[in-house]
Amino acid sequence: MYDEMPIKRTGYNVIILNKGTNGMKNDDRNQYKGMLHLTRTNRAMVSRLRMLRRYKGDPKRPNIIHLAITDKCNMSCKFCLYKKDNKNFKVIDADRACSLINEINSPIILISGGEPLLGGDILKTTRRVADMCRKSGKITGVLTNGITLKKIIMQDYDEFKRGSKFFFQISVDGLKEAHDSLRGHFDLIMDNVQYAKEAGHLIYTNTVVSKSNINSLDEIVRFIAGFSNRIYLNPMLGSENGLDEEELKTLGRYIIDHQDIMIGNSINYGKFLTGKRELKCLFHSLVSITPSGRLKLPCYCYEEGAEYVDSFSEYLEKVGEQKSHFENRQAQQCSNCYTHCLHESDVYARYYLNEILEQVKRPWGAYKKYIEPLFKSLS
Ligand SMILES: C[S@@+](CC[C@H](N)C(=O)[O-])C[C@H]1O[C@@H](n2cnc3c(N)ncnc32)[C@H](O)[C@@H]1O
Ligand code: SF4
Ligand code: SF4
Numbered sequence: 001m002y003d004e005m006p007i008k009r010t011g012y013n014v015i016i017l018n019k020g021t022n023g024m025k026n027d028d029r030n031q032y033k034g035m036l037h038l039t040r041t042n043r044a045m046v047s048r049l050r051m052l053r054r055y056k057g058d059p060k061r062p063n064i065i066h067l068a069i070t071d072k073c074n075m076s077c078k079f080c081l082y083k084k085d086n087k088n089f090k091v092i093d094a095d096r097a098c099s100l101i102n103e104i105n106s107p108i109i110l111i112s113g114g115e116p117l118l119g120g121d122i123l124k125t126t127r128r129v130a131d132m133c134r135k136s137g138k139i140t141g142v143l144t145n146g147i148t149l150k151k152i153i154m155q156d157y158d159e160f161k162r163g164s165k166f167f168f169q170i171s172v173d174g175l176k177e178a179h180d181s182l183r184g185h186f187d188l189i190m191d192n193v194q195y196a197k198e199a200g201h202l203i204y205t206n207t208v209v210s211k212s213n214i215n216s217l218d219e220i221v222r223f224i225a226g227f228s229n230r231i232y233l234n235p236m237l238g239s240e241n242g243l244d245e246e247e248l249k250t251l252g253r254y255i256i257d258h259q260d261i262m263i264g265n266s267i268n269y270g271k272f273l274t275g276k277r278e279l280k281c282l283f284h285s286l287v288s289i290t291p292s293g294r295l296k297l298p299c300y301c302y303e304e305g306a307e308y309v310d311s312f313s314e315y316l317e318k319v320g321e322q323k324s325h326f327e328n329r330q331a332q333q334c335s336n337c338y339t340h341c342l343h344e345s346d347v348y349a350r351y352y353l354n355e356i357l358e359q360v361k362r363p364w365g366a367y368k369k370y371i372e373p374l375f376k377s378l379s
Helices: 026-051 094-106 118-137 149-156 174-182 186-198 215-222 245-257 266-272 312-327 347-378
Strands: 007-008 015-017 064-068 108-112 139-144 166-171 202-209 228-234 285-287 295-297 307-309
Touching: 064 094, 094 118, 094 285, 094 312, 108 118, 118 139, 149 174, 149 186, 166 186, 174 186, 186 202, 202 215, 215 228, 215 245, 228 245, 245 266, 307 312
Parallel strands: 064 108, 064 285, 108 139, 139 166, 166 202, 202 228
Antiparallel strands: 007 015, 285 295, 295 307
């Protein structure tokens, strides 16, 4: 049967057989289906690899958008820099958020807050944005405190369907005692995380490292590694409970020595914390959208003196004026800033890439099963 079949080689090193399944024997039909599957998988993978780009320092091509849907929250973490007054909170207009995301056109979107999984207009907006990002093939993460996670997953919303391009990133700041003293609701959150995991979701975590948990870091990370696909460790900013110089070095050494346990921060960042190397702040690799629908400069964590603009073209103009000032951390607030995601613009892209490479094993299995026998049958 394969003798009559026209074989086409595509640019992706994949073979497509231009023949329907009619009239095939069962074995042939299975081979044919297997090959179609392989073709689709490879195409999807190539398109993802194309979409991912290492950040080359060009502000016109930022890697990540950090979208704060709202400044409202159902928790009151003492150290939080982002939650505002719950009576006068803002929620970004969904059309505005979508048009800014399209204009900026980065491959990764982090939907954050406040809390993006609160009900009502907040959830509607988060769903609408996630839907648009998903349909346009972007990698989408929802950063959440995890309080409503199980309830949300039980609703089975299409926008939050599990998949390799969608993740929930949950804040876990310690084992029960430490987490409860910093944030609260540890048991509920763990129950919800377990539910999300069992439902097959990709789970990333964020741990804010402070004086309260630096001494039990290893215990926390090993606990989190039981359910998290990627663990990000962020030094606490702007609080008395933040790390001193020696503690930052301890965190740096930990990151360098534990790359094998799914830590998202890179070795270079570890070296930066230990003082062994400098890192430029690539603030323009991550564009920050506020709940008022404006773009904030230089970054989401910059406080006094931050600037706000209304379009990406204005943003680029401002970056042009301030690039070297902030890249070289010359502003006073920057000199003691250790925010990892802005120093390591492509941490998400890099680890997402690893997850894709893992999938290469699957088509390889399909190759052995379907393509190799085909070649043998042709020779
Ligand atoms: C602002 S929250 C929004 C999402 C959600 N409410 C949550 O807590 O995960 C995003 C991340 O910022 C972190 N964060 C808040 N205040 C911080 C601070 N002072 N220093 C470092 N990280 C902070 C939170 O712990 C969380 O991981
Ligand atoms: S849950 Fe998130 S947004 Fe809410 S107070 Fe805590 S850190 Fe801030
Ligand atoms: S060094 Fe810190 S505060 Fe300064 S621009 Fe970079 S991330 Fe923002």
